[in-house]
Amino acid sequence: MSINLAAQINSIMAALILLTAFGLLVQRRMYGLLHLFAWQGLFLSVSTAIVGYVSGAHHLYISSILTLALKVVLIPYILHFLIRQLHIHKEVEQLVNVPTTMLIGIALVIFSYYLTAPIRELSTLVTRSTLAVALATVMLGLLMMITRRHAVTQIIGFLALENGLFFAATSATYGMPLVVELGVALDILIAAFIFGIFFFQIRTTFDSLDVEQMTKLKEED
Amino acid sequence: MIELYPFLIEAIQILIVLLFAPLFVGWIRMLKCWFQGRTSAGLFQPYRDIVKLFHKDVILAENASWLFRFTPYLVFGVTVLAGGIIPILSLSLPFATVADVIAIVALFAIVRFFTALAGMDIGTAFGGMGSSREMMIGSLAEPAMLMAIFTVSLISQTTSLSNMADMLIHKEFILRPSMAFALLAFVLISLAETGRIPVDNPATHLELTMIHEAMILEYSGRHLALIEWAGMIKLFLFTTIGIASFFPWGISTLPSNAAIGGLGNLISISAGIIFLILKLGFLGIGLILIETGLAKMRIFRVPEFLGGAFLLSTLGMLSYFILE
């Protein structure tokens, strides 16, 4: 596989990651969200492996396998389990203003492009152009967490945001040092267990996972 | 003679457009029947329908204006004209050099505009409803369509469909995410523009859901025949636009004034026709797979559907800038 072809495949993966990020933004169904998220993880994993191949940075393979195990298998499985346990698989989230959300999303992509433009100039890596996509994925995850009202969706937004960060690490620098990557993965794993516990707590206390109900704590006048 | 030769090819192409369009529709209907386990009416049923309609009398509403009578001819004429611009058989068509892809979109907009006016002309409730729905879809689909096409234009640095196809054929093939996005967007838009399933259902007259059929409910006889025929051509043309801008391999690239009736030219044109038939056959299957796999969506969801198409085409354009 030539470097050129690898770079092309990598940009296809980048495009797919971006597409899934948009998909997550507007998907209503729980399982649909979960599948999209798993796909995003898969694209990320493939992309990491390709970058690892191109750059000869072999610790990226570990990172890629880690992503595959964590983001494609384990976390979707945990979420799947939770969704079944909590009987929310039939819940369909009401979304307001899908077109507006999409337009904001597009604006965020453009914004990320401009923000990362100076870095593109400095970088010599074949993957440098995907940095904008990585930042855009982070921003879209953030947007998802703001616009969605369901606890599970917010968590998926958060995890998508983390995907963007991993992608940024591989595309800007061919991956962070291994100890950092491992630590971040560990943190995500702990986070996964914590939100699992959280879902049960929220469910038993509020009888639903709609975050809208949590508005008691406000500044009283 | 040399100057006449391109016009010969142009004439052949228009003939093909006229003849192949009902055939393509027949093929799609036949496939659909097979997929749903029914016996089909045969590949040539659309021809029979058109002929039958031409033999019937025209019944006009009392308050129909000249606009109502004029629209079918205009619609048919403009659609066929668009068929002359799109490089279907050869890249060097005399019409193609004077009009680019924006002109094609504009021609379709004219068709839509007059159909919608005619739908409202009689003053029935269905006509108005159909027109309003059609215009809503159009207003959302056209920008998305232009964005998708512009993405391809950006890559090939031209807005002429022939040159775009030429670029694709002759340049080294690169995996381009922008093209993939544009193609996806184009498929969604084509489904909406040609009134296929998830947006509209061409086979139904169920009042709640129909869009295009509601507008032309008052037409009969040869008027209806022309409009139906134009509709088939439109479907055919969208397919060929897709072919020209995304899968142009096989279209004759020889300059058409090379030699008078040159054998090479003849072969290349015939090869073009064969490729065209093959591609249409496959695309028909693809279309049917989409149609049988999806249910028609509620009309209120259509803006989201087209918003998605717009998003995809915009992403295509952005990924051209960002990733390529």
Place this chain on the structure above:
Amino acid sequence: MTLLILLGVSFFSAIILAFVGDRKFAPEINILGSAATFAAGVGLAIEVYMHGPMTAGGKFFFVDAFNVYLSVLTSFVSMTTAVFSRRYMRWEREHGRVGHWGMRFYHAMFQLFIFAMLLALLTNNVGVLWIAMELATLSTVLLVSLYRTPTAIEAAWKYFILCGVGIALALFGTVLLYFAAEKVLGEGGEALLWTNLSQVSDKLEPTVLSLAFVFLMVGYGTKVGLAPLHNWLPDAHSEGPTPISAVLSGLLLNIALYALVRCKVLVDGATGTHQAGYIMMGFGLLSILVAAFSLLRQKDVKRMFAYSSIEHMGIATFAFGLGGQIATFGALLHMLVHSLTKSSIFFTAGHASQMHRTQEMDKIKGLLRGNPLVGWGLMFGVMAIVGMPPFGVFVSEFLILTATMKDAPLLTPLLLIGLGVAFAALFRRVQPMVAGLVPANQHPLKAAHIPVILHMLLVLIIGLYMPDFLSQWFHTAVELLK
């Protein structure tokens, strides 16, 4: 070696406590573990005092004057908090607010939290610093929701989501930092080591670093509780158990600020301008003003002191942003005295709300007569925190104000308004709480004396006379941060 003991003790205490669970002697183990950690912290401090900055564990850890004093502070406050929580949590357990599993969880997570903070302080790797910060968040999230009330869960969720997002942005900043560092130091783990980075900071690409700083500022700033990213802080502090509020406010905010300041040094070195400082000053000043005016409207006692923490973190951030010898010295001192004072205030406020079965300030009355230690403790604590002499906060605030008048005179009025409003708001609220007759809803309580007295004494001593070793440390740290 001392360094490994320092980290190891808390980590293993966490594991042991997870197994010990709700047994009778669990609080004692907790205290013992924290005390051992503190002893190791003091040992480390002596080593650094004798031999100067050092690295350990193959450059994985790094100790200098700046982080050693924060480590001692962290281990000290966690020890006193462990002492405090013995009585406090026993009361909560007896009154059915926490269950069997809750206690197990509380003790284990408390130690894990301390481990995470110490790791954040002592690591030499900017990436590991991030990981430890995230670990510190994760270990406290479920402690905030320990009571399982709707409001507690809401607060914890907010904390989880907001800090998660914030810290994620900080990771992006760290990625950018690594991107710049890799060009100078080459690929691999070496490029994220602070000791290496600080040596070559002037060679790092300024455009990348200033972009990175924006992300780091927003990320760690969320954790520091700087306005406008402070929304999680009052909720988490008011709904969690009081010992957790005390360590969150007294320690975690400091650690986040520490991370931010470390990054600022690099950015300043690269850009050669004062840009990062201005950003920090802006955030700091905004936090002071927002918090001061929010203080006026508070009804919940712990919530009010949470806002006070935002204000003081704002002051420290502002001072670090201002730079210069006096301001940085003041900021370092302020981190220390605020941490001591605020945790002591939370101890007393926690006991006060236990006595009245409520956190509403309107219902808390007559503390001086009801329980002199709690009453006087709260009284002196508030006097100290609003900056009255002779307490230590007065000294640090005075230094910072002086530096502001010298370097940014136009901002002095704003700073003074913030301090004045906070002063008025806190005093107006505290007076009715401590004075007056014992109300009917007050119940007697055995309070934990030692932590409160110890903290207040230390703050007083620092205010009256600063020990030599402390000022020498601060001067060394000031040199480092220049």
